[in-house]
Amino acid sequence: MKKLIFMIAIMGMLSASYAQNLSPNDVPPVVSKAFVKSHAKITTIEWTKAGENYKANYVVDSLGRSVTYNVKGKVIETETQISVAALPTPVIKYINENYKDGYVKKSSKITNAKGKTMYSVKIKDLDLMFDVNGKLMPANS
Numbered sequence: 001m002k003k004l005i006f007m008i009a010i011m012g013m014l015s016a017s018y019a020q021n022l023s024p025n026d027v028p029p030v031v032s033k034a035f036v037k038s039h040a041k042i043t044t045i046e047w048t049k050a051g052e053n054y055k056a057n058y059v060v061d062s063l064g065r066s067v068t069y070n071v072k073g074k075v076i077e078t079e080t081q082i083s084v085a086a087l088p089t090p091v092i093k094y095i096n097e098n099y100k101d102g103y104v105k106k107s108s109k110i111t112n113a114k115g116k117t118m119y120s121v122k123i124k125d126l127d128l129m130f131d132v133n134g135k136l137m138p139a140n141s
Contacts, residue, residue: 022047034073090134
């Protein structure tokens with residue numbers, strides 16, 4: 001029961017910022033097939049649409065994960081929820097220095113299709129992005 005509640009909470013957090021939840025029938029077949037090809041063992045998926053892209057939200061080993069596809073079924077990025085302790089040391093240092101009273105609501109590792117890794121940290125009502133070296137990235141990067 002606790003695991004089910006945790007999974008529901010994770011899925012809610014993953015999809016809270018996306019405007020449109022989709023039924024599996026609303027996802028183009030090429031996108032669904034791309035997901036199944038690389039995630040054959042995943043059976044519980046929540047699909048959302050962000051702009052023209054499709055995002056599959058799912059849970060593995062109690063961690064929220066997602067993969068975003070374009071309309072042609074090509075991966076744009078993957079996201080994996082991580083613990084605060086798994087963030088690069090410079091990110092933890094930045095948070096400790098600049099948000100002493102802030103509670104990290106969510107931290108994730110994001111990798112784009114070109115292999116570029118970034119870290120996302122939700123603290124208070126802010127979404128902060130850091131590069132692989134832990135440097136804060138501008139809001140629109």
